[in-house]
Amino acid sequence: xxxxxxxxxxxQAGGSLRxxxxxxxxxxxxxxxxxxxxxxxxxxxxxxxxxxNGGTKIHADSVLGRFTISKDTAANAVYLQMNSLKxxxxxxxxxxxxxxxxxxxxxxxxxxxxxxxxxxxxx
Numbered sequence: 001x002x003x004x005x006x007x008x009x010x011x012q013a014g015g016s017l018r019x020x021x022x023x024x025x026x027x028x029x030x031x032x033x034x035x036x037x038x039x040x041x042x043x044x045x046x047x048x049x050x051x052x053n054g055g056t057k058i059h060a061d062s063v064l065g066r067f068t069i070s071k072d073t074a075a076n077a078v079y080l081q082m083n084s085l086k087x088x089x090x091x092x093x094x095x096x097x098x099x100x101x102x103x104x105x106x107x108x109x110x111x112x113x114x115x116x117x118x119x120x121x122x123x
Contacts, residue, residue: 001025001112005095008117011085015121019080021095021114029053032098033071033078034110037091037119046105047093048080058103063089085121092116 007019019035034049048059048069057069068081078095096110104110 001028001031001097003095003097003112003114005093005114005117008093008119010120010122013085013087013121013123015085016081016083017085017119019082019093019095019117019119021078021080023076023078023097028076028097029073030099031112032101032104033069034096034098034104035069035078035080036094036096036107036110037089038094038116039091042091044094044107046107049104050078051101058105060105082119085119087121087123090119090121092118 002024004022030052035047036044037047038044046060050057050069050071066084071078094116095114097112098104098110100109
């Protein structure tokens with residue numbers, strides 16, 4: 001599976017962005033898909049995941065109610081709608097794919113990673 005993330009940019013606090021992750025390769029629909037982020041000097045942290053069938057969505061407490069993960073299996077794509085953005089959301093955002101199911105929230109549970117897209121939120 002190859003992943004390509006896009007949609008990052010510069011936005012003011014309170015604004016919105018929609019990140020996209022386009023997947024190529026076989027069996028995309030069978031993977032748990034996740035979004036992670038990494039700010040300078042920080043470890044990579046879990047943001048959200050969606051199960052292979054879209055039936056389970058889990059969001060980190062820090063983004064709950066503001067971010068929403070979704071997927072379009074026909075388009076081989078996963079999205080992260082980010083609303084009410086805060087300066088502390090500034091980071092490089094990565095999409096990733098895992099063969100595991102359930103609460104797959106650790107970076108090392110994911111086998112495939114996109115290249116990352118930078119989100120900068122100004123105050």
